[in-house]
Each structure stands twice: as structure tokens, then as C-alpha cells.
Amino acid sequence: MSKIISLLLISILLSACGAAPESTPAPEQLGTPTQLADASCSPPSSWTIEYHRTGGIAGFDQMLTLHSNGSLIVQSEQPAVDKQIMIPEDHVEPIRNLLVQACPFETGRADGVCADCYNYELNVEMDGRTYTVQATDTTLTEDLRPLITTLDEFLQLASQ
Numbered sequence: 626m627s628k629i630i631s632l633l634l635i636s637i638l639l640s641a642c643g644a645a646p647e648s649t650p651a652p653e654q655l656g657t658p659t660q661l662a663d664a665s666c667s668p669p670s671s672w673t674i675e676y677h678r679t680g681g682i683a684g685f686d687q688m689l690t691l692h693s694n695g696s697l698i699v700q701s702e703q704p705a706v707d708k709q710i711m712i713p714e715d716h717v718e719p720i721r722n723l724l725v726q727a728c729p730f731e732t733g734r735a736d737g738v739c740a741d742c743y744n745y746e747l748n749v750e751m752d753g754r755t756y757t758v759q760a761t762d763t764t765l766t767e768d769l770r771p772l773i774t775t776l777d778e779f780l781q782l783a784s785q
Contacts (some may be wrong), residue, residue: 672720672749672750672752674747676747677745677747681742687701696711697783727768731758732758733766734764745759745760747772
């Protein structure tokens with residue numbers, strides 16, 4: 626009787642150590658735009674970007690709003706900033722091109738955990754269409770990264 630119980634316990638333990646089923650659903654992709662473009666995105670005549678960056682080792686919490694007319698508002702808790710400035714037109718035009726490059730604002734899949742990554746939230750309104758994307762350093766695509774890098778530069782300039 627004790628042999629049967631021992632065999633039963635061993636078989637239960639071995640079955641618990643088995644491989645996970647292969648039909649495990651993939652995690653949902655973060656950063657799917659709220660509205661995909663019907664065709665390729667064309668250069669917008671007017672646009673507004675609302676950008677929020679949090680995280681990193683220093684625990685940043687920064688926001689900016691940038692309009693196609695060059696109006697820039699930067700608000701930040703870490704570091705403390707509250708500024709409204711006008712950006713010269715020659716600095717605004719490249720943003721328009723980066724918007725076209727990044728559109729429709731898709732992100733890549735997350736590969737693992739990134740404890741000290743930045744978290745990005747981007748809301749873009751271009752010619753009546755609104756796009757929303759959330760990403761981290763690990764999910765930025767090569768199309769989206771230049772826009773994020775440029776917006777980060779505006780945050781740094783306003784913080785000086």
C-alpha cells in the first residue's frame with residue numbers, strides 16, 4: 626500500500642513539473658494606436674502633440690504640449706518646470722516630418738521587464754485625426770524613436 630502511495634505521489638510531482646501548454650496566449654501589445662491611418666500618413670497642415678514622459682532612474686514626470694505654430698508648454702514635477710515659449714519655425718518644421726515618419730505611431734513588443742525605463746504617452750492630433758500610443762524604451766520602433774528623442778530634447782531645453 627505504501628508503494629502505491631509513493632508511486633502516486635511521485636507521478637503527481639512529475640506531472641506538475643511538465644512543460645507548460647503550447648497554447649499559452651501571447652501578451653497584448655502595448656501601444657496600439659487608437660486610430661490607424663486608412664492610407665499612408667501625409668504631411669499635416671496643423672498638428673498638436675501632447676507628450677508625457679515618466680520614470681527613469683531619477684523618477685522623471687514631465688509633460689509638454691507642442692503646436693504646429695511653435696507654441697510649446699512644458700510642465701514638470703521632477704525637475705520643477707512650468708514654461709511657455711515659442712519655438713522658431715525652423716525648429717518646428719522637422720517635427721512635422723517626424724510625425725509623418727512615425728505615423729501611424731505603432732510600437733514594438735516588450736521583451737522582458739525594464740525597471741529603469743522611461744514610460745512614454747503620446748497623443749497626436751493631425752488634421753482632425755487623433756493617435757494615442759503608450760511605449761517604453763524597449764517598445765519604441767525605429768520610426769517612433771526620432772520623434773521621442775526630439776521631444777526629449779525640447780524637455781531638456783525648457784528645463785535649463
